[in-house]
Amino acid sequence: MATKSEKKQLVYPLLPLRGLLVFPTMVLHFDVGREKSIKALEKCAMTSNQLLLSSQEDGQVDDPTEEDLFHIGTLAKVKQMMKLPNGTIRVLVEGIARARIHRFTKTDEWFEVEVAVQEEQDFSKSNAEYQALMRSVLQQFEQYLKLSKKVDQEAYSSVVDISDPSHFADAVAAHLPLKIREKQQLLEELDVMKRLEKLLQILSDEREILELERNIHQRVRKQMERTQKEYYLREQMKAIQKELGDRDSRSAEVEELRQQLDQKEMPLLVKEKVEKELERLERIPQASAEGTVVRTYLDWLLALPWIETAQQRVDLRRAEKVLNEEHYGLEKIKERILEFLAVQRLSGKMTGPIICLAGPPGVGKTSLARSIATALKRPFVRASLGGVRDEAEIRGHRRTYIGAMPGRIIQGMKSAGVKNPVFLLDEIDKMANDFRGDPSSALLEVLDPEQNQTFSDHYIEIPFDLSDVMFITTANNVYQIPGPLRDRMEIIQLSGYTELEKLNIVKQHLLPRQKEKHALKADQMRISEDVLLMLIRHYTREAGVRQLERVVAAVCRKVARRIASGEKKRITVQTKTIEDFLGPPIYRYGAQEEEDQIGVVNGLAWTETGGDLLSVEVSVVPGKGKLVLTGHLGDVMRESAQTAFSYVRSRAGQFGLQHDFYENVDLHVHVPEGAIPKDGPSAGITMATCLISALTGRRVRRDVAMTGEITLRGRVLPIGGLREKSLAAHRAGIRHVIHPLDNVKDLRDIPQVVRDEMEFHAVKHMDEVVALAFVEPFPLEEFEGFYPTDKMPDILRNTFSGEGAHQ
Incomplete structure (x- = not known):
């Protein structure tokens, strides 16, 4: 239903406009090229020469529909049409x-x-409110024209004499370079008062924007004028020096550094610092030693990657392929690394815990870090921290010192050339501290994601962002890493390799690499699996494969010499020729002893180089009850021996011993290889079993090895490193391992091939150990106390009120 302000409805052709809007009383010419629009013009020419002009909401649409057009437009009269040569x-x-x-x-x-x-x-009758609004609009329009360069200055004279408020508002709006949607809002506003108010607001906003633009341009122009002035004066100075023949190398040096600064992208803070140091360098005399210090400092600032980054995208499939190609086994380790990389891909940042690869030497910690860098296509930087005891190695020296230089972190970033490399901090557990500071404390800022965004090096003196660096650390013994530093890292344990894993590693990686190093072609040297197994079993005994690679290299050298001398063209290495190459076997594969013995027990120990098999021996000699311990044992291991001895004394009657057996004998406990320090609580049940065997004359099974801590009452407490110890037992040919019941959860970490070839016995009391370890186990009866009540010394009888000690 039409409103009062609407005339009778009429039918007209419609011409869609793109990026254009026509107001009433506005005269405008434009080109028409679309087929529908040309037909609308032809229809218009055949009727009343009038048509409706309506703007498109989206000017990019070539074939608009009803929904693409605004529903309020301008009825216009076509005053002239001219066909152009191009068809429009x-x-x-x-x-x-x-x-x-x-x-x-x-x-x-x-x-x-x-x-x-x-x-x-x-508007025939004058209205003061309209007049006031029109005057305000005219004033704003005049100021706008003074600031704007987009509108013709004659536009003011074209609107100043218009008295009709509606016509005036449309004329002003037509001269403003507004967006189509803003102009359409003015066109759709039928209330002239509101239209003038909107126009006044638009003019006010546009004038403020233009004033801001003018202020910005003025500041930029002043800066350019200052730069041009400096450039002009500098060129004058060069010309004067050239004429006088007094152009020194310092000026050329400064000019070279300025060119580097212009080509280098860096934060504004760093750029200002460089410019300040350049000005200082220009004022320093040529003969002054301080000039060299400033020049070196500038070289470091210009060489560091403040903004440069490497590729950010993480390709998980490629990463998995690289890890599988370069490392055999280590499935859980590779799975954890891929999980870490997956999180980085989703988050887009190198956030999260710092990975610490911990394990014995030769298991592939450093090569794993290198593989991660290869998978991510990022530069790899390695900094060895073994033996570092000076804090300046991490944070750098103050520039006041002679020979000052940045720390290893900044040096690594310079060599990487990007701000997001893979950075390996090797041997982080080998750091020390002295009067020169604590480097491990300095590493807290490097490895803490909350702090390393503004890492401060004493030499650079400008905060450097390390948040994009992927830090990886390695260690042999995580317990030697300070607690606060260890708390910032996620420990991933690499325990060691099984015999089958070593065989595959030597076939797929070590042997091909050594052949290439020794210039041996594939058909010049052949070696079977039996020979490789012999090398693994009889010439190496380690958790990793470093010694194994040395042995393979020794075999390749022997073969290379024979081929080079012309003795043979190709050699097949056999088991019978290995001794000619390497000498007699170093290690004996199988159980440590050839037969079951008395007073000798196989114990399992954890060391920094992996698990190890220790034979604990006990000798009983006449004496006065002394317990002698040898074999370079630590305090904890000595306490375990004392505890085991007290346990045996408390169970003397149960084992068929006199209650005072210890008064006439001395017990000598010895752990062979006395030059090697040994410590830890896990030898308790081993020493107790050895003491019982030596005192009772019963033989212990040679195919049994054990580990566990013992209490005075005979309870077996949990230990650590069961995986490493089990691998050591497997390497030695042991078939039965006795371990604490609380360590059953650790069995899942042991490789399946080891679990298939060995039996694991979980015990919670020493009685179970005795039943499993001896060849001829004796019946264990319930025992009431330390000694029979009738023979208990008075001091013990008074203590326990005749009831005996608790078992």
């Missing part, structure tokens, strides 16, 4: 009035619409 039509139109589209009557060949023309308000 240039049209001159004059806006007549606003019109609202009620419905589309034709949309196929051209647009035809039924519209209602909006009647204009009568």
Whole structure:
């Protein structure tokens, strides 16, 4: 239903406009090229020469529909049409009035619409409020024209004499370079008062923006003028020096550094620091030693990667392929690394815990870190921290010192050339501290994700962002890493390799690499699996494969010499020729003893180089009850021996011993290889079993090895390193391992091939150990106390009130 301000509905052709809007009373010419629009013009020419102009919401649409057009447009009269050579039509139109589209009557060949023309308000009587608004708009428009360069200055004279408020508002709006949607809002506003208020707000906003632009341009121009002035003066100085023949190398040096600064991208803070140091360098005399210090400092600032980054995307499939190609086994380790990389891919940042690869030497910690860098296609940087005891090695020296230089972190970043490399901190457990500071404390800022965004090096003196660096650390013994530093890292244990894993590693990696190093072709040297197994079993005994690679290299050298001398063209290495190459076997494969013995027990120990098999021996000699311990034992191991001895004394009657057996004998406990320090609580049940065997004359099974801590009451407490110890037992040919019941959960970490070839016995009391370890176990009866009550010394009888000690 039409409103009071609308005339009777009429039908007109519709011409869609792109990026253009025509206001009433506005005269404008434009080109028409679309087929529908040309047909609309032809229809218009055959009727009343009037048509509706409506703007498109999206100017990119070539074939608009009803939904793409605004439903309020301008009824216009076509005053002139001229066909151009390229087929388009240039049209001159004059806006007549606003019109609202009620419905589309034709949309196929051209647009035809039924519209209602909006009647204009009568302004014949003067209204003070309108006049005030028009004057305000005119003042804002005048100021806008003074600031704007996009509008012709004559526009003011074209609107100043307009007295009709509606016509005035449309004329001002037509001269403003507004967006189509903003102009459409003014066109759709039928209330002239509100239209003038909107126009006043638009002019006020545009004027403020133009003033801000002018201020910015003025600041930029002043800066450019200062730069040009400096450049002009500097060029004058060069010309004067050239004429005088006094151009020194310092000026050329400074000029070279300035060119480097112009080509280098860096934060504003760093750039200002470099410019300040360059000005200082220019003032330093040529003969002054301080100039060298400043020049070196500038070289470091210009060489560091402040902004440069390597590729950010993480390809998990490629990473998995690289890890599998370069490392055999270590499935859980590789799975954890891939999980870490997956999180980095989703988050897009190198956030999260710092990975610490911990394990014995030769298991592939450093090569794993290198493989991660290869998988990520990032530069790899390695800094060895073994023996570092000076804090300046991490944070750098103060520039006041002679020979000052940045720390290893900044040096590594310079060699990487990007701000997001893979950075390996090797042997982090080998750091020490002295009067020169604590380097492990300095590493806290490096490895803490909350702090390393502003890492401060004493030499650079400018915060350096390390948050994008992927730090990886390695260690042999995590317990030697200080607690606060260890708390910032996620420990991933690499325990060692099984015999089968070593065999595959030597076939797939070590042997091909050594052949290439020794210039041996594939057909010049052949070696079977039996020979490789012999090398693993009889010439190496380690958790990793470092010694194994040395042995393979020794075999390759022997073969290379024979081929080079012309003795043979190709050699097949056999088991019978290994001794000629390497000498007699170093290790004996199988149980440590050839037969079951008395007073000898196989114990299992954990060392920094992996698990180890220790034979504990006990000798009983006449004496006065002394317990002698030898074999370079630590305090904890000595306490375990004392505890085991007290346990045996408390169970003397149960084992068929006199209660005072210890008064007439001395017990000598010895752990062979006395030059090697040994410590730890896990030898308790081993020493107790050895003491019982030596005192009772019963033989202990040679295919049994054991580990566990013992209490005075015979309880077996849990220990650590069961995986490493089990691998050591497997290497030695042991088939039965006795371990604490609480360590059953650790069995899942032991490789399946080891679990298939060995039996694991979980015990919670020494009685179970005795039943398993001896060849001829004796019956263990329930025992009430330390000694029979009738023979208990008075001091013990008074203590326990005749009831005996608790078992």
